[in-house]
Amino acid sequence: MPATKIAAKPSLKQIGLSKETLLGLYTNLLKTRMLDERFRKLFRQGRFAGTYFSAVGQEATTVGPTYGLRDEDIIAPSHREIGAAVTKGIPLVHIVAQIYARINSPDKGKTHPCHYGWREKGFISPSSTLAGQTVTGTGCAMGFQIQKKDNVVIAFFGEGATARGGWHEAVNYAGIHKLPIIYVCQNNLWAESVPAHRQAGIKDFSDRAKAYGFPGITIDGNDVVLVHKTAAKAIERARNGEGPTLIECKTYRWYGHSEIDPADYRREEEIIEWKKGDPIARAENLLLDLGIHTSKKREAMVEQINQEIDEAVAACEKEKYAEPEEAYNDVYSENFPVRRDDY
């Protein structure tokens, strides 16, 4: 992976994060990247159905805010939050099973790939309606406030989703009631084929916060340290009852909107430019510069992660789909059977 070297060697103190945190962030970045690239490959091989939304290039924007959250804190994701799923601690085998729609997926194969969810770790299995989880996620934060809990919610969405009415209603409500929620906008410059400037009349999507009376900030979303620290501050604010923050992370998706999109609406130079700022390489270089990482360690890590992924994939490929009749389950609570017809 290419990377830009940083001139003066930084110190841990300057960074302001512990060695453990830095390694933790890095491990999750690497794992996310490797899993994501694996899924792309498996999809091209036709090993699972549906489609796949890669988040390669955007890992820092999802790993950064999620790292360090409590189990009871909630992630309200959209479709490009594999990094949050990995970092929040959904077991790898569940993530893979979800992609494969197998019976061992927490959703039993009911919903489509990239819609990870695991209640135990406070990760909402999303609807595909963009910004849908901005609304329900804000509702979770409202619930925490009513229950007087000090948990927080992180709602992720793309810049494109901020054009939705539900997004506005939710964020406006959070502003009135100072809800414990952090809104993370992954601004990857494109909503499918539509560029950001056709999505809004503003340059920085964090300006949207001005309409709601709480802080909005725009940062380099490929700098995992900056993302993590900015989010950590917002999380603390939220836990202290000081209300929401909107964090816009400028980032970039390297590949198509989904794996069937050739993404030929983008200029080649734009892609090359952004690849230079690869968030994983940047983190790696930082760790190398700090002397807390070596290329040998990296190799070991890669090997270990690969093995974990291999195992999870093998396990899921062996699994079955749920029986057709599973379609009748999970409609209502027990006392309300579904109307059935025998055709």
Place this chain on the structure above:
Amino acid sequence: MPATKIAAKPSLKQIGLSKETLLGLYTNLLKTRMLDERFRKLFRQGRFAGTYFSAVGQEATTVGPTYGLRDEDIIAPSHREIGAAVTKGIPLVHIVAQIYARINSPDKGKTHPCHYGWREKGFISPSSTLAGQTVTGTGCAMGFQIQKKDNVVIAFFGEGATARGGWHEAVNYAGIHKLPIIYVCQNNLWAESVPAHRQAGIKDFSDRAKAYGFPGITIDGNDVVLVHKTAAKAIERARNGEGPTLIECKTYRWYGHSEIDPADYRREEEIIEWKKGDPIARAENLLLDLGIHTSKKREAMVEQINQEIDEAVAACEKEKYAEPEEAYNDVYSENFPVRRDDY
């Protein structure tokens, strides 16, 4: 009507509006007020069905922007725009007929009171869904842009309606495409019983424009000169293709949300304070100070307006309701008859 005297006598030049315009604004203010008070009285007397939404106290915010528009320009109103209806030139008898739901109403009695509309004068008969006309009105502006016409749209709404998702989607779109539309927020501090600070985490609703990349301005909505001049500038911008403006007019409704609302959620002092700033009295005093108006002229105007209203009311009270079968009309274009059942 009480009024606060202005210290130094102003001149027409200082004001920056012609005598004709000032008198035009004033006449529409007075007519609106008198008609509104008459409707309140008629409602209390049980002379028409449904309910009535008074805009007394808010006249300057609707008369000011509307005065001087062309017939083809469009007003996209909400429920408190009687002033715009009067000023845009809907004939008095149509306005009264709408309130009375009589056959001679342009809507033939189909929709409920205060939902004035007359196509000839570009006044949309609104749906009751708040901010509904912000969306369709923005669509009208999109239409003008596509047609390369230099017409404009004025969309009116209360501050409460800005919390709606549709409002956001429309205004966001106008910002992207620099549509020829002026958004006038009548901030009367309350949405039914809910105060403005429970509607949004901001003080000035014009701040909402910051999320969309076009100008927002907050003004004294009871100063008809200021409102008219601010709107005129925005209208010119819009006609020149420079895009939308959000104008927040701070104002106050003197009475209940509708005539059946005792409005006891508000403090008496608040009401008294705002009544002191009566927009009609302020305009009147200005005209007196400018020497272009006299109390004698006022009496004559009042008499004349009263007579016009008397005649319109009398005419409508004599009118019939549409026949019941009228319910079957206006569903589809001619070729598609409605399914009927004979019960």
Place this chain on the structure above:
Amino acid sequence: MKKTTLIEAITQTLFEEMERDDRVFLIGQDIGLYGGVFKATKGLLDRFGPERVIDSPISEVYIAGGSVGAAMVGLRPIPEIQFADFITPSMDQIIQQAAKLRYRTGGQWTCPMTIRVCCGGDVGGGLYHSQINEQWFFSQPGLQVVMPATPYDAKGLLKSAIRGEDPVIYFEHKRLYRWVKEELPEDDFTVPIGKAAVRKEGDDITIVSYGFMYHRSIEAAQALEKEGVSAEVIDMRTISPWDRETIYESVKKTSKVVLVQESSKTGGVMGEVSASITEEMFDYLDAPVSRVCGLDVPAIPFAPPMEHFFLPNAEKIARVVKKVMEY
């Protein structure tokens, strides 16, 4: 004993359930300080405070969708939509989130919430204050839909909805708020979701309806009684999942059916009821299952003559019943 109106029954229930279970909270427009535009939530703010009786901004998307989120973290939200006419913006959250949450998460998450929706015509509300739109929710599995016609059911169904584990659309017909009154038991009681009520027994024909139309149906049945027609009158109470058994039992007895619905005919709930009866009870039928419905026009028009023309009433029902009897 004191008679309780339908709206009082609702207010009482909200008090009792909020008292009983501190996970229950309310959110909606003008429900706090103002006590609701029809006063259904009067007194609740004083009793339970602004954290459990939340005056929301004009945000129907959030009122519904935020409640889904609150339910996910363990609360029992009761969002209110001020008028059914304004539930269209909530559709996305109700259909895509509330109704599908349990399903899409493989049962991990549930959505126990009760959306109170004030609805219905015959109140001079015009196009935008008379709608019901129950058919949209009826056709969405994962939701439950109820509409009480009596104070007893208003209380009992609301309790079941609040205590249940599923999202429920609870329709309150505004025409009935103060019109119907009855004595209610002192003790706690519930009315199960999914069970219709046979309100009047009869042998000749079955009239099925719900909400306000139940009252028009019983009026018709009483008038018909005098003319020698013995009509059985069923109040569905729950629209989804609807009680096929009770209706089918009645059809077995009478072999003739008239279905009454306030909303427009085409695509309404009674189309399904009719289709199901035909499909499953064909042998028992002695005459075509017939419907009396609102007109097939965009909504209830405002002017009184048009509004009355739109709505089914006892005379129209009686006429159709007689036609079916003569079949």
Place this chain on the structure above:
Amino acid sequence: MKKTTLIEAITQTLFEEMERDDRVFLIGQDIGLYGGVFKATKGLLDRFGPERVIDSPISEVYIAGGSVGAAMVGLRPIPEIQFADFITPSMDQIIQQAAKLRYRTGGQWTCPMTIRVCCGGDVGGGLYHSQINEQWFFSQPGLQVVMPATPYDAKGLLKSAIRGEDPVIYFEHKRLYRWVKEELPEDDFTVPIGKAAVRKEGDDITIVSYGFMYHRSIEAAQALEKEGVSAEVIDMRTISPWDRETIYESVKKTSKVVLVQESSKTGGVMGEVSASITEEMFDYLDAPVSRVCGLDVPAIPFAPPMEHFFLPNAEKIARVVKKVMEY
């Protein structure tokens, strides 16, 4: 002659109509530069420019409601909703504005617009990329609803919709986009809204359906033919206002009916069709009007076995037909 797919027929029509009438314009997500997620609008941006082929932000409320406004000032908008699953946010504008505009203004304003909606299952789309939701629009007078099953109808109905004076929901079943092909006439033609097509004549039983299900129905009919059952197959084409006459004529002949619908059974379009047949053609019926529908679950589940289990298919249809025949 070259065969045209259903999606090509749509693209062609958009070209022709935009060429013919400069009031026609398109607005939707990814319809410009990208040519639409299924390429239905490919080439149109190049030909007609960004003012008539507008890439919108992710704003389904505005896409629908802004189009209503543009129609009011004299244009002929063709908004696109990328997937029917995402039409729920547009409901408010479609139901409260588009469907009621003519009515509430006493006919002063009209809303000639065609909302193109990509819909349907059997494509591995899961819960949120397989919906149709046609029943919501079917139950709203003021709207017209069509769903072509063939390239000819796709073109003819789209032309009628664009040239008409009413708001039309034009459903495009994505399963059919590239699956069905046929030769199309060179000359301009339209298919009238409100007219069903008898696709196959038959004497024993009538099978009614629309969209993708028409193809499953004709497959079933062909298989049944070999077993000696002569089924008449009707493709409704227009869902609202639906063509009662054509269906009733067929019922007169066959006296037996099976209705096929992809969406969940309860509250679906075929409930109304069944109820209407029973109500108005009872004397002609020799067996219960029966339905084959999608399951009564919240949406089409993703995993292939569950998806196939959800959907009606030729075997299921044939089994029900035989059951009715044996009645």
